[in-house]
Amino acid sequence: DAGVIQSPRHEVTEMGQEVTLRCKPISGHDYLFWYRQTMMRGLELLIYFNNNVPIDDSGMPEDRFSAKMPNASFSTLKIQPSEPRDSAVYFCASSRGLARNEQFFGPGTRLTVL
């Protein structure tokens, strides 16, 4: 298996622009997680899905952030409009079954908002 795939790996955009981050989980995994990592706040869980259904989005910072999972092999995290404080590394992770099972992380998308 290719592991969790994220695109793009790097994104540089200007404040106010829409940003879409993409994730392909490992085939057969039924949980998908979106995290954000910054120096100041560490690793934060933004939202997670089970069987394509959002379960907990309490970590989503504000209405500018939205996430979708239209099918078992694809998810997006959208920021509209983007702001400089959104600059971070965004990770997607997937797992099979409950939280006691290993989460497999993608390589991350480094987002810079100018």
Next chain:
Amino acid sequence: AQSVTQLGSHVSVSEGALVLLRCNYSSSVPPYLFWYVQYPNQGLQLLLKYTSAATLVKGINGFEAEFKKSETSFHLTKPSAHMSDAAEYFCAVSDRTNTDKLIFGTGTRLQVFP
């Protein structure tokens, strides 16, 4: 609510020396506990996990951790550090009765000097 505390944001050791990274947890019920490692510019990888079997858990790359309920600790150790162990290490907890989320600590950056 469950949480983890990692003592020491930076740890430096010489090659061949003992590695000890500290993690204390807070959970209302016996937790699942994890150590993940993040190498530069990569996503997190699972090192080892405790899910109520043996209290001494062995992981990859010679790492191990011991679950001590009386001390609410899950410290990570390796007898002899290697240059390739330089990375950031995250302790995480999942509450068995709560959700499927992992709560990550703030991370400890390990430096290994020759």
